[in-house]
Amino acid sequence: MKTAQLKGLERIAGRRVSPDMIISPELAKEIWTVALELGRQIGVLLSRSGQVEAVMVGDHRSIMIPSLKQFRSSGGRLKGLRCVHTHLSGEDLSEDDLMDLLFLRLDMMSVVKMDQGGATRLYSAHLVPQPVAGRNWLLLPPEIPSQQFRCRDFITSLEDQFAKARPVREIDLGRDRAILISVTPLSKGKAQESMDELVELARSAEVIVLDTVVQRREKINPRLILGKGKLGEIMLTALRLNANLLIFDQELNPSQVRSITDHTELRVIDRTQLILDIFARRALSREGKLQIEMAQLKYMLPRLTTRDDALSRLTGGIGGRGPGETRLEVDRRRINDRLGKLGKKLKEVSREREQRRSRRRKKDLPVLSLVGYTNAGKSTLLNTLTKSTIVAEDKLFATLDPTSRRLRFPEDVEVIITDTVGFIRNLPEELLKAFKATLEELHEADVLVHVIDLSNPRCGDHIRVVEELLRELELDNLPCLKVFNKIDLVAPEGVAEQLRLHEGVALSARDAKSFGPFLDRARSMVLKKWQVRREEGVGVEDLAES
The missing domain is CATH 1.10.287 (Helix Hairpins)
Incomplete structure (x- = not known):
């Protein structure tokens, strides 16, 4: 560009307009004149005080809005900036303009056009708290820049409408407010099942769930996971509900996290990171x-x-200088x-x-290990069996650290019973490797006790997930007793049906009176396993007196 043109842009950057105007007539005419001279679109970002915060020079068809990280980025408020730019061919607000309005949460997006008579016209759009005719924005009637409405009052009123649309809530005490998102090719039922589990994980992490979004797509967008239009809807929902976090059910790669964050200006995490956070808390x-x-x-x-x-880091000395x-x-x-x-x-x-474990083996005490899906009731069962007080809550992964207690069967057979970390579908590989030392306890077990939450409508799927993980850990060769828990929450017919499908016993972990069949089966399996050890030549004293 020529020196005179650069000076013209500098003059524009130093302008200030009345806060009650979208743009002053003089500035509108000036950016239109410069745009015609350069043959490029020219735009300005104006603050609510009327100060020109940035001048943008694009090409003939579009402009590129720079990063706005230094400006207000609260999830529940508008950006505090309005964009006014030129369209050289006289076209209306484009789809790109409206997407910028939505994703950047601008106060307003406006286009300056000049009619055949040489008069300038201003075409504007703004966001709305609720969709109107399926759109998240509203187009305003064209105006002459010298005859504008009171812009500052209008924006203040608009932000008040967004505030009123937010649900009435109690003080969150610093808790994250999240929208949960799942993009999957799975069936509607499977997708909803996975989303329900993500909601429980968020609840365990003490996150406030504001909304859930499930989108079924055969082909996942490699950059943004979901479509740009759907992401725009989520962005407006976040603005309306004052969300500050997006949690995806699918694992995201670094570039996807960066792209979604750049578009929404919200924190973005995936399911794996959420589980890691829960483990770090517990x-x-x-x-x-x-x-x-x-x-x-x-x-x-x-x-x-x-x-x-x-x-x-800069290094000193000859030959050592450099980045x-x-x-x-x-x-x-x-x-x-x-x-x-x-x-x-x-x-x-x-x-x-x-x-x-070596000291335990010397004492000739058999080991029962409790395994199962998270929140199946393993810790509650251990507490009731051994009269312990380890933490047991109705949350996913309420207990992480392995706990061992002694248990004496009614016939004077004493065993060690161990509680381990719960399983979950798609358990992050990093966690599985990191917890290798803990899961080694399971290899020392004589009998595995697979605790199943019978009240969960998806208990069949949970059984399959646990069995697959046991196979992956090479534990499927150990004797396993299926224990169906929470029978007090299920009709007797449902209990009978599950016992018919799966060989096992049923009980309520809170009611010791229901433990009879479990104790008998567990004692029988322990004695059988140790009888096999004796036959294999392992020196073991009798566990029970005849």
Whole structure:
């Protein structure tokens, strides 16, 4: 551009208009004149005070709005900026203009056009709290810049409408307010089942669930997961409900997280990260904290994307000057170093556990291990059996740290009963690897007790998930007793049907009077397993006196 043209743009950048106007007639004419001279679209971003915050120069057909991170980014409010630009061919507000209005949460999007008589006209659109005729915006009648309505009062009124559309709520005490999203090719029933579980995970993480969105797509958008139009609807819902977090049921790669974040200016996490956060909250033991930290670092490592040469380490001396390590490289090295230290500590934990198991074997005490889907009632069953007080809540992953207690059967047979972390479908691989030391306890079990929540309508699917994970952990060769829990919440016919389909016993973990069949079967299986050990030549004393 020529010097005179650059000076013209600088003059525009120094302008200020009345807060009651979308744009002043003088500034509208000036940007139109410069646009005609350059043959390019010209646009300005105006604050509510009327100050020109940015001048944009595009090509003949479009402009590119710069990053607005330095401006207000609260999920429940408009951006506080309005965009006014030119259309050289006299076209109306385009689809791109309206998408920018939606995704950037602008106060208003306006186009300056000049008619054949040389008079300028202003065509504007703004967002609405509720869709009108299926659209999330409303087009205003064309106006002459010198005869505009009171813009500042209009925007204030519009933001008040958004505030009134938000649901009445109690104080959230700093809790995240999330919209849950699932994009899947699965059937409607399977998709809803997965979403229901994501809602429970969010509840366990103490997240307030404002809305859920399930979109069935045969082909997933590789960049934004869902379509741009659907993402725009979610963005407006977030604006209306004052959401600050999007949780996806599918695992997202780093570029997808970055793209969705750039479009919505909301925090974005996936199901894996949500589960990791729950585990980080619940881990109490030193071992559990080490395992969770390792899983989180492994998850984070491929997602380090920031490259900042301005903060790079400079080295001194001839031949040593240069950019040195970038911040990204330093972060990666530190994470790898930390993973190495955690690996050594977990090996120590594994050795300590092996020593405890060795002492246990010397005492000739058989081991019962409780396994099952998360929130099936394993901890409650252990508490009632052994009169313990370990944490047991109606939440997913309420208990993480393995717990062992002694249990004496009525016929003087004493065993060790162990509670382990619950399973869930699509358990993150990082967690499965990190919890290897904990899950090693299961390999020492003589009998697995598979606890099943009979009151859950999807208990059949939960049984399959647990059995698949046991096969993956090479534990499917151990004797397994299926225990159907929560019979007090199910009709007797339903209990009988499940016992007919699956060989097992039924009980209520809260009612010790219902434990008779379970104790008899468990004792019988333990004695049978130890009888096999004796026949194989393992020196074991009799467990029960005849």
